[in-house]
Amino acid sequence: MRFRVLGPPGIDRDGRGVPLGGPKQRALLALFLLRPNRFVAADWLVEALWDGRPPASAHTTLRTYVAGLRRAVEPERSHREPARVLRSRPRGYELRVEDDAVDAIRFGRLVDRAADTLAAGQPAVAERTYAEALALWRGEPLAGVGELNAVRPEVARLTELRLTAEEGRLTAAVAAxxxxxxxxxxxxxxxxxxxxxxxxxxxxxxxxxxxxxxxxxxxxxxxxxxxxxxxxxxxxxxxxxxxxxxxxxxxxxxxxxxxxxxxxxxxxxxxxxx
Missing domain, CATH: 1.25.40.10 (Tetratricopeptide repeat domain)
Incomplete structure (x- = not known):
């Protein structure tokens, strides 16, 4: 299973997109992917998901969205089994994923590897690595949810890192x-x-x-x-x-x-x- 934020938030399983439902469901996935493998408070999710203006029923609605996201990430899990991917914690949740399963994390590691390779005097290899990193992109980062206040800093970071990678690829190609x-x-x-x-x-x-x-x-x-x-x-x-x-x-x-x-x-x- 792969998680995408370098474009519209999404999940791929065996190379196919997983249906996620409406915009709020995608926004919830994006918020969890801002903090993978970390505790995420339900109160923070409510504030972030409704951009500081949650309705009175927000916590109940959040639980509905979490249940839908669980079905997306663990479709074969029975209701009696504890969740292994999107786990409940006291007053919050935790999305458990492998680092390499998130495209933004793979992208950052490839950019660092390419920069190190270029600094070591191997521009042709560096150019290929930068190109591999840039091939992970599918559009604007976190497209469709990037206007949420909680998401904007990550959008800015990823946008800047993409420019760094594009510049690095050009640098490597010229050096080669x-x-x-x-x-x-x-x-x-x-x-x-x-x-x-x-x-x-x-x-x-x-x-x-x-x-x-x-x-x-x-x-x-x-x-x-x-x-x-x-x-x-x-x-x-x-x-x-x-x-x-x-x-x-x-x-x-x-x-x-x-x-x-x-x-x-x-x-x-x-x-x-x-």
């Missing part, structure tokens, strides 16, 4: 020498995310290695103007390092990828919402 076919994609990414210095650094390096030195330096100047206008700041180390490499190394030479600005990590976070 695949800069020419990536120029258009790099331009689009930088245009959509003009304040991400790491991506701009990769665009500069890709342009330089393609023999377009003037455009590479122009990309640096544009980034410097954007940072000054938005934050009153000078370029950071990633852009400065790329600028130095462009000036120091003729584009026909292949710079050591271990000297290139490295993308971020997932931060070693083992759980979604941890």
């Amino acid at each position: 020498g695949r800069h020419a076919p990536l120029l258009a994609e790099l331009r689009r990414f930088v245009s959509a995310n003009p304040l991400r210095e790491g991506a701009r650094a990769q665009l500069m390096l890709a342009l330089s290695r393609s023999g377009r030195q003037t455009e590479a330096l122009a990309a640096f100047d544009e980034g410097r103007r954007v940072l000054a206008a938005e934050y009153g700041l000078d370029p950071g180390e990633q852009m400065r390092a790329a600028h130095r490499l462009i000036l120091e190394q003729p584009y026909r030479r292949s710079p050591d990828p271990r000297r290139w600005p490295a993308p971020g990590r997932a931060g070693g976070r083992a759980r979604a919402g941890a």
Whole structure:
């Protein structure tokens, strides 16, 4: 059984989606997946599920939703058997899942592995690992329930981590020498995310290695103007390092990828919402 939050919340069993019912049922699953393998208070679930405005019958309705979710995750369990996946606790519940069963947790681990591989000077392997991580996505994170106040911080975290992985994949691909076919994609990414210095650094390096030195330096100047206008700041180390490499190394030479600005990590976070 697999649990999904990198898109609409959902459950897959044997490769097939499990029916979950209406929006509240999906929202309840999302709330449990924010805190897998941890006690979740019923009072917190009520406040979160109704976004701070629970009806008088909220606790009774919550128990109905929990029963429906139990049927989804343990369809063969009889009423006499204790729940093994969605367990009752005094004044709350606990969703027991394997870490690898949650797509967001697998995604974070793959991003960290790819970052470590790239730092070790294996960009081609890193690119494949980043691509494997990004293939787990099925849309906007926690789509359909992301407006709940309790869910918004996790949506923001996952969105940022996805950008980090996309930037990392581009960094690895450029370091592996695949800069020419990536120029258009790099331009689009930088245009959509003009304040991400790491991506701009990769665009500069890709342009330089393609023999377009003037455009590479122009990309640096544009980034410097954007940072000054938005934050009153000078370029950071990633852009400065790329600028130095462009000036120091003729584009026909292949710079050591271990000297290139490295993308971020997932931060070693083992759980979604941890």
